[in-house]
Amino acid sequence: MSAQIEFVFRETVRIYDTDAQGIAHYASYYRFFTNAIEKLMTEKLGINYPISDNFWFVIVESHAVYKKPLKLGDEIDVVLSPKVLSKKVIRFDISIIRKGEKTTEGYVIQASIDPKTWKAIELPDDILNKIISL
Amino acid sequence: MSAQIEFVFRETVRIYDTDAQGIAHYASYYRFFTNAIEKLMTEKLGINYPISDNFWFVIVESHAVYKKPLKLGDEIDVVLSPKVLSKKVIRFDISIIRKGEKTTEGYVIQASIDPKTWKAIELPDDILNKIISL
Amino acid sequence: MSAQIEFVFRETVRIYDTDAQGIAHYASYYRFFTNAIEKLMTEKLGINYPISDNFWFVIVESHAVYKKPLKLGDEIDVVLSPKVLSKKVIRFDISIIRKGEKTTEGYVIQASIDPKTWKAIELPDDILNKIISL
Amino acid sequence: MSAQIEFVFRETVRIYDTDAQGIAHYASYYRFFTNAIEKLMTEKLGINYPISDNFWFVIVESHAVYKKPLKLGDEIDVVLSPKVLSKKVIRFDISIIRKGEKTTEGYVIQASIDPKTWKAIELPDDILNKIISL
Incomplete structure (x- = not known):
């Protein structure tokens, strides 16, 4: 999968994303x-996310750098x-x-796990190929 | 159980409870x-809440009337x-x-259910007595 | 404005709306x-909401009755x-x-206020007419 | 200020922190x-936080690594x-x-700004000294 592949989703900053400083609260960005x-995962790949029948996706790392504040009603x-x-x-x-x-700017890293053992497992080939073929 | 019995818990309005109007967002009150x-339920009654071994508590109704706005840092x-x-x-x-x-002012109504059938069930007598004896 | 007028908006129950009972948390419904x-208010009426230049909308009452639980991924x-x-x-x-x-089922009641005095004020006629003419 | 200085605050994982995977949602950690x-800032240093009269604290970076999941009711x-x-x-x-x-494990980086210009400003010496003297 090429690093150049990008997917774009439009969001709106809602009142509950903001705080008393008049900007989006820093943890709200993780909602976006x-x-x-x-x-x-669901619309483009048809994968139940983050809970599928035989595997779950769990977040193992999250990161965000806030360069400019977002405000109520911003279309992003x-x-x-x-x-x-x-x-x-x-x-x-x-x-x-x-x-x-x-x-x-930021990133989120996720691992696939077996929900019965809560251990990391390899994704099934068909799922992995769907993601790699994006 | 007498209607006069009241329990008081101190909370602080945090930045993430507020929104761009500079007050606590109306849904944040349900956090309080x-x-x-x-x-x-946990500290006074020793009941695992809202998930116990054989029964769960689920919210069936919620209501709030906002008379005065709460602000960042308010001790309530x-x-x-x-x-x-x-x-x-x-x-x-x-x-x-x-x-x-x-x-x-507000209220929250909860039912106890059997998590296996997701049907309402009577609370065990020992739990019910704990609550009634408050 | 007729009580029969209804507007429908599609939402998806996201992972952050759910809780450890496997259903949407009761306060998440207020997000919907x-x-x-x-x-x-913004798309159909062109009103900056809930913060406009000369008036704000503040929530004075909220209510919800939960008849059936919503689950992750539900389209509602x-x-x-x-x-x-x-x-x-x-x-x-x-x-x-x-x-x-x-x-x-539920409802939300909002008042319009002057953000400088934080007192309830009448909406400007053009705004009120927009809402009445829905 | 020595890197060894540490402050410890007790929290409880609440139902609204969790999601349908039965663990605390990754963004909930930023609430903790x-x-x-x-x-x-408020209890130990007596600083109005994150909104003081002449300066605000804004978050410019956030990061978390999730080694072990947290669950409902966990005392942390x-x-x-x-x-x-x-x-x-x-x-x-x-x-x-x-x-x-x-x-x-994680970190949060914050800058102090002038809320009128929204530019970074140096903290007043008395505030800075309070923090350095921790």
Whole structure:
């Protein structure tokens, strides 16, 4: 899978994303990140996410750098670039773009686990190929 | 159980409870309500809440009237008055008091269910007696 | 404005809406309610919501009855029926429908205020007419 | 300020912190981080946080590594180690400890800004000294 592949999902900053500083609260950005990953996995790949029958995806690392604050009503593009790090681990590099300007950068890393043992497991080949073929 | 019995739990309005209007977002109050109910059930009654081994508590109704806005850093008292409506249903009347003034009134009604069938079930007598004896 | 007028907004139950009972947390439903009201006000009426230049909308009451639990990935229709109670107060009756079945009923009541005095004020006629003409 | 200085705040994982995987949702950890920072700043230092009269604290970077999942009802210690990176920037290294085991590691970096210009500004000496003297 090429690092250049990007998927873009439009979001709106809602009142509950904001805080008393008049900007989006720093943890709200992970809502935008989650929405984009869920939409990629379910709508583009047809994978039940993050809970599938035989495997779950769990987040093992999250990161965000806030360059410009987002405000109530902002229309933002969440740009997602998935990278298969191993058969068990996928990294999503994420940018938020508002009116052509990058406001936020971050990433989320997830592992696939067996929900019965809670141990990391390799994704089935058909799922992995779907992600690699993006 | 007398309607006069009340339990009081202190909370602080945190930055993530607020929104761009500079006040606590209306849905955040349910966080204060939930905290108070969880503390009553776990700390005062020793009941795993809302997930116990053989029964779960699920919320079937919620209500709040916002008389005065709460702000960042406000120290509030969440006053909880539980009422056993039946062996399956408990109602918690809730007030929020800030510096002697009632700012918020509401209630949460919960039913006990069997998590295997997701049907309402009567609480075990020992649990029910704990609640009634409050 | 006729009580029969309804607006429908599609939502998806996301992982962060759910809790350890495997269902949408009861306070998450107010996120669905808020989204629908914000979309009605901004997209259909062109009103900056809930923060406009000369007036703000603040929530004064919220209510929800949970008939059937919602689960991760559920596609739901949030059905909104606004009612002008006075020049200062609007009530939104709300239902959530999943695959033709009503799962949730509730309402949100909001007042318009002057953000400088934090007192209730009448909405400007042009705004009020927009809402009444829905 | 020595890197060894640590402040510990006790938290409980609440039902609304969890998701349908039965564990704390990854963004909920930032609630634990925020609580600890707010308590340090307000209770230990007497600083209005994150909104003071002449300066605000805004988050410019956040990071978390999830080693072990947290579950409903877990009693956790949030261990906070503040570092003054400059007169404008403070970093909080954070660990979560459950029953002696480190489950989570992360950090939050904040800048002080002038809320009128939204530009980074140096903290007043008395505030800075309070933090350095921790």
